[in-house]
């Protein structure tokens with residue numbers, strides 16, 4: 338899949354100054370729309386977690402051309418997610434909440450092209466993470 342790297346990087350720039358706010362909104366959307374996911378975070382330090390999520394997204398987008406490094410990092414992240422209870426069927430929910438939050442933050446810059454670029458990017462990210470998770474499950 339050919340990812341729209343410039344589009345992804347440009348749109349990410351637009352939330353760069355507001356990442357903490359963005360992450361707060363993201364988890365609010367996720368837990369509101371998919372309450373079954375909230376218990377997974379029962380013992381999580383959400384202040385740290387917000388930073389982890391943003392760092393992972395930024396690193397992925399900034400290094401997306403460095404395919405091998407990004408692929409390995411995402412597979413390892415997916416492998417760790419098995420122990421967090423992140424089932425395969427939760428990945429689309431997670432992606433939907435991310436898209437919803439991006440839409441909220443990008444406003445009129447959330448065009449059909451930008452939306453598609455992020456749908457493709459999250460599909461690729463999820464696919465790699467799940468590959469790592471399957472490896473772990475054996």
Ligand code: HEM
Pocket residue numbers: 374377378380381382386389390393394414417418421422423424427428431432462463466
């Ligand atoms: C699809 C993209 C996703 C990204 C980029 C992402 C990113 C992260 C990162 C960076 C961490 C910090 C811990 C670590 O590095 O191992 C983390 C932890 C976690 N994630 Fe995700 N995640 C994703 C999907 C999911 C999904 C689908 C779920 C389940 C609904 C989930 C649930 C969790 C939980 C429960 C933790 C553990 C927090 C703790 O340490 O208590 N994540 N995630």
